[in-house]
Amino acid sequence: MLKGQAIWALGAMSGTSLDGVDAAMLHTDGERIFDFGTCGYRAYSAEERAVLRAALGRWPGPGLEAALGVVQDVHAELLAQFPNADLVGFHGQTLAHDPRGRGTHQLGDGAALAQALGKPVVWDFRSADVALGGEGAPLAPFFHWACARWIGAERPLCFLNLGGVGNLTWVNPAAAKPDSEGALLAFDTGPANAPINDLVADRLGLDCDRDGALARKGRVEEGALELFLAESFFRKMPPKSLDRDDFALMLDLVRELSDADAAATMTAMAAAAVMQGMEHCPSPPERLLVTGGGRHNPVMMRMLSAGLDCPVIPVEDVGLDGDMLEAQAFAYLAVRVARGLPTSAPSTTGVAAPVGGGQISRPT
Numbered sequence: 001m002l003k004g005q006a007i008w009a010l011g012a013m014s015g016t017s018l019d020g021v022d023a024a025m026l027h028t029d030g031e032r033i034f035d036f037g038t039c040g041y042r043a044y045s046a047e048e049r050a051v052l053r054a055a056l057g058r059w060p061g062p063g064l065e066a067a068l069g070v071v072q073d074v075h076a077e078l079l080a081q082f083p084n085a086d087l088v089g090f091h092g093q094t095l096a097h098d099p100r101g102r103g104t105h106q107l108g109d110g111a112a113l114a115q116a117l118g119k120p121v122v123w124d125f126r127s128a129d130v131a132l133g134g135e136g137a138p139l140a141p142f143f144h145w146a147c148a149r150w151i152g153a154e155r156p157l158c159f160l161n162l163g164g165v166g167n168l169t170w171v172n173p174a175a176a177k178p179d180s181e182g183a184l185l186a187f188d189t190g191p192a193n194a195p196i197n198d199l200v201a202d203r204l205g206l207d208c209d210r211d212g213a214l215a216r217k218g219r220v221e222e223g224a225l226e227l228f229l230a231e232s233f234f235r236k237m238p239p240k241s242l243d244r245d246d247f248a249l250m251l252d253l254v255r256e257l258s259d260a261d262a263a264a265t266m267t268a269m270a271a272a273a274v275m276q277g278m279e280h281c282p283s284p285p286e287r288l289l290v291t292g293g294g295r296h297n298p299v300m301m302r303m304l305s306a307g308l309d310c311p312v313i314p315v316e317d318v319g320l321d322g323d324m325l326e327a328q329a330f331a332y333l334a335v336r337v338a339r340g341l342p343t344s345a346p347s348t349t350g351v352a353a354p355v356g357g358g359q360i361s362r363p364t
């Protein structure tokens, strides 16, 4: 592929919330966004989710065939609906993320998916970064740089993804390349929706605290919030990253509280983690653009607005799609890999030098 030659790439993301797979088309040369295309979503059934949940953390280990089958089948079914894609970026399902220990593992077989779809597939995006001393996450920041330029931003701004885990990217849109010095600073902020989902699933059998309905009725327990913020993760300088369940202690901190107070306190914890993270920004951002499912939670959004001195707005306000940004990111990164361009840098993952993660499998 040549510079400036755009192709239609299809990105697919199965996030830490285990709700389903997002897929989105993007017209890009791996540097600029030329156009956004169609998107799709396939929710995991309750049975499929249970199989994936049982596999979380079990890597390396035997007995992952059922989970791999779910990941492969659901992706093949969804991605077959995009016959016009030239290239696929396949993230897979993170089972374990422990960059300085066991490593990072995204369940999925890109070679088999390439065969099933009859298209080249870029996959295994994180392990090269980890092998070079990086965190392997977050990887969306290079795409956030492209988005900042696409929306015509002129001054530094932040993107916040509120998924199962939260991640923040400070972007200087004046930087010529995402791996230029001073272009980006990125890191995971802390837990976001995953522990709230776990709380309401355990106690009430719900998927999530929809629209913050429970948190809205509760009171934040300040003592629990303080204990949470005393965790050493918040004193660590970025880059830094997290696994979905690294903050299992949150459930203990709210165990004695009523359902509503526990939900309010956990929502405040997610917001406070972001506010702590914002202090690392190299310069104050002109706005915080929020993507990921948490932007639908008005209680979380209000807490962020109240605690920050820049506007906190959903990415839809600047013409982006907050449900699809991660899938689009892996379409963008796939094209970068195909072009031999880096996908992470010291300022996004702490890797020793800019590196292109991901391997390409072609159908035979």
Ligand SMILES: Nc1ncnc2c1ncn2[C@@H]1O[C@H](COP(=O)(O)OP(=O)(O)OP(=O)(O)O)[C@@H](O)[C@H]1O
Pocket (backbone or CB within 6 Å): 014, 015, 016, 017, 018, 019, 161, 162, 163, 164, 165, 166, 193, 194, 197, 207, 208, 209, 210, 211, 212, 291, 292, 293, 294, 296, 297, 298, 326
């Ligand atoms: N209306 C809503 N009210 C409250 N929470 C919501 C709402 N809609 C979505 N969410 C939360 O957002 C989550 C899904 O977010 P998202 O799809 O961004 O996560 P993900 O991509 O799986 O995670 P990650 O970015 O960590 O990989 C849901 O599990 C739920 O907790």
Ligand SMILES: CC(=O)N[C@H]1[C@@H]2OC[C@@H](O2)[C@@H](O)[C@@H]1O[C@H](C)C(=O)O
Pocket (backbone or CB within 6 Å): 015, 016, 094, 097, 104, 136, 137, 138, 139, 140, 141, 161, 163, 164, 165, 166, 167, 188, 241, 242, 326
């Ligand atoms: C190891 C892993 O899968 N991490 C996810 C997770 O979900 C949010 C946050 O933690 C982020 O670090 C990352 O996902 C996004 C897509 C990223 O890499 O930018």
